Amino acid sequence: MRVLIAVTHLLGAGHLTRAAALARAFVEAGHDAMLVSGGFPAPMVRLDGVRLVQLPPLRVAGTAFATPLGPDGEPADAALLNSRRALMIETLASFRPDTVITELFPFGRRALAAEFLALVEAARALRPRPLVLASVRDILVASSKPERIAEAHDRVAALYDAVLVHGDPALVPLDASWPLDGRTRAMIRYTGYVDEGSRPAPAAARAGVLVAAGSGPAGLLLLRAAAESARRRPDLGWQILAGHGVPESDLRAIGHALPEGVLGRARPDYRSLLAAAALSVSQCGYNTATDLLATGTPAVLVPFEAGDETEQRLRAERLAAHGLAEVLPEADLTADTLLRAVEARSVAPAPDAHGFDLGGARRSVEITAALLANLQRMSRGPAAGTGSDPLDRALNEAASRGRQVQFFWRDDDAVTATPALDRLLALAAAHAAPLLLAAIPAGIEPALGRRLAAAQNVSVAVHGLAHRNHAPSGEKPAEFGAHRPHAELLADAAYGLRLARERVPGPVLLPVFVPPWNRLAPTLAAALPDLGYRGLSAVPEAPVPGLRRIDATLDPIDWRGSRSLRDPEALLRDLAADIAREPSRPVGLLTHHLAHDPAIWDFVEALLARLFKHPAIRALDPRELFDDAAMDTNGPSPHSSVPQIARTG
Structure with a gap:
């Protein structure tokens, strides 16, 4: 990769130090890194192997960040700022980076917004377009004016692919200092702390x-x-x-x-x-x-x-x-x-080992490489090919045999009306695609019900109770796992359904249980019908007597890695293999609208367009799947590909 990092430190040298450490990490990993620095040179900052472009430097007096001063100590005038902006754009044009990273902006450096925006907009106009990332420390200083925070969020949503947060949320999550909206939260990638120094051997005896x-x-x-x-x-x-x-x-x-x-x-x-x-x-x-x-x-x-x-x-x-x-x-x-x-x-006890992540430099390189690879793959698009594509072959084979491939779409973690939810609902409406929205009962706000009242083909399921992890340390997260007492599981599942009915009134709510992290104790699954649930949706497992079950089979998010899009070519191959291997099982797309970055949105939109124009695809409506007729113990299932289980007792 060719990586351009733009940074302007105005008070101390901390921002430059961290940006330089990131640049060195890219170089050490075999990439080409250029640091565009707009503050005064700092002699202690190491630039081993990093290209440096020094802009006419700025600083501030005290904490007057709104009034940057030029080299002469006077407020920076238009000529100075124009010369800085021109040099940044010239550097971009000559270096032609694969990735552009702006340090702190757009969450800070409002006084220099014109030059950062000029750089980012010029980068987005390049072809092929580079990846555009924001780089911020673990803690930000939020403005007291809500409109300024909203402006930063709008800029992130419109111009950036992700936000690298150089911290460990176990010590301090970003929203402890900055009020995140749903769009920005979905774009955050925690890297761990960027450790600038070496690791000296422990001293034989500490002193002084x-x-x-x-x-x-x-x-x-x-x-x-x-x-x-x-x-x-x-x-x-x-x-x-x-x-x-x-x-x-x-x-x-x-x-x-x-x-x-x-x-x-x-x-x-x-x-x-x-x-x-x-x-x-x-x-x-x-x-x-x-x-x-x-x-x-x-x-x-x-x-x-x-x-x-x-x-x-x-x-x-x-x-x-x-x-x-x-x-x-x-x-x-x-x-x-x-x-x-x-x-x-x-005289206080010595600190215990903390376990906080200090691998932020290396991790930043890995995340950037994964995001760039996804951007490059998506630039080629998951559009249908000429018939030699594995997904084309699987769908065409189904159509040639007169078989329908049933499609089910579930989206998790809804709590309120957000721009991301608006985008999700617009996407569903554009394809007339029925959608099951798994809402977290303890977090549901009145705005969600009001927003869904005007939506078409959208149903709500019960997503656990509070989406709270109760698993012991070292085990996979679960809210309704087998490690909890059965009585607690029953109480929380019953309370979740009751809360959901209170907060999402009307027929939009279905008595369908969606366990957070798709994990639940078998004993609870067997008891769900007695609690009033008619359906269950998790990941493919054994059927449960008394419940209609339909599960998620395709999740496009790389949860254990970049938290962006998994390899789209591998996703399509897996989908094709699933259709060919188990033709009677519905394709279950699982999305998380609050966690989508641009690459994920692009993939989901392209996939839906591709599937819904193929004659082999038939969309399943959750309201039909889980209504009384579907649960009728005396009649066959109207959807033969979905297991029909008789209610017992």
């Missing part, structure tokens, strides 16, 4: 207090408090590192009366120093937190909070909640409070 205050002047408060603490308690063995962005005059004043070697500049061997320290004192930027996770060093965190910044405080609190740090709010920071925090943390 290591203080690091970021790369710029934002850490001056911490530097001053740490220097005064070192003057008062030199016995603790202090080493204080200031960023290269701290002015020399400030550094001299901070270091007054400190012994030689206590105060210095940031060093490239910081990770090794951290691994050998008994205690770390720092802010809680992304790279600092990753350093702490990698070394396991006990920490006192003083998160940067000026200008209503919330990112570092949230990250620090999440680390503290896992016993990995103690938080000292910046507003409370003095030499006295810092010394008390250091002393308290020094």
Whole structure:
């Protein structure tokens, strides 16, 4: 791949550091990476093998991100911004990347929206079109204005293929800091943390207090408090590192009366120093937190909070909640409070192994490669061929024998009206395709019922109760698995049906049970008829007495990998083989509208168009499958390909 990463860091160097680490990961995997940097050069950032294009640099004063300053310290004028934009487009045209990644935008850098939009729109106009990704850290700073958040979501939906979130949701999911809508949530790909540093060998014995205050002047408060603490308690063995962005005059004043070697500049061997320290004192930027996770060093965190910044405080609190740090709010920071925090943390138990994912650089490369491969496959399309295609052959063979291939469509996880649901319903209407919508009873909002009232050919099934995983650690997720007491399973299944009837009134609701993750205990399956259920839909298994059953056989999402589209050619081969192998079993398409990215939507739309124009395909309507006539114990099934099971008792 040729990968272009565009980044502009305006305050510290954290954004550039992470973007450079990603670029190096692409290079190490054998790809060609170009970094387009719009901030001031940072001497500590490594660019091994990465091509660099330096734009006329920008920075900000304090936290005034809306007013970027040029190299002369004056607000950037139109000429400067135009020159940056022109250089970005020129670089794109000459490099012709397969993938374009914008760091932070469109979730941030609103002041530079014009140049990022120009880059992305120019990329989308290239043929073949490159993959377009957004790259964000684990925590974002959301605007207080809902219209700005909606604007970011609209840009993601219109211009991007996916969003790489460089974090581990087990520590902090993105929606802890940013209110995601359904469209954007479906496009998120968690990569794990991008670990910038090496993995030094554990020190034989840890000693001393290591203080690091970021790369710029934002850490001056911490530097001053740490220097005064070192003057008062030199016995603790202090080493204080200031960023290269701290002015020399400030550094001299901070270091007054400190012994030689206590105060210095940031060093490239910081990770090794951290691994050998008994205690770390720092802010809680992304790279600092990753350093702490990698070394396991006990920490006192003083998160940067000026200008209503919330990112570092949230990250620090999440680390503290896992016993990995103690938080000292910046507003409370003095030499006295810092010394008390250091002393308290020094006698606290050592942190346990955390298990959070630090493989974000490698994983980002893997996800990008998979998404690009899907985009390239989809550019060729899953359209029907000339008859030599396996799916064509299977359908044509069925038609030649006068046999119909029955088609069933189920979509899971509905709770409310969303743009993704609108798209799903429009797609079903366009093909007159009956749809069974599995809704999560505990999450159903009134808006869902109102939206479905105007929909045609849509029925609702009961998708468990709350879609909550009750499986023990290490086992596959399940809400209604055999590990739970039978009485609990019965109670939750009965309550799910009751809630669904209350929240989705009218004939649109069918008493059909759809277990989350398609897993349920056999004892519960046997008891469903006594709870009032008439049908069951999961994955193909043995029939259940008293229930009409129809299952999902084709899920296009790569849940264990990219969470985007599985190999579309393999999907079509599997579908063809299923039709040829079991001609009496309906094709059961399973979709998840809230999890669809553009590649998945494109595949589903093309597949439906292909299937519904073939004369061998017959759509099954869930309302006919699960109505009273279909459950009649005395008559044959009107759909002979669906197992007809007599109700017992």
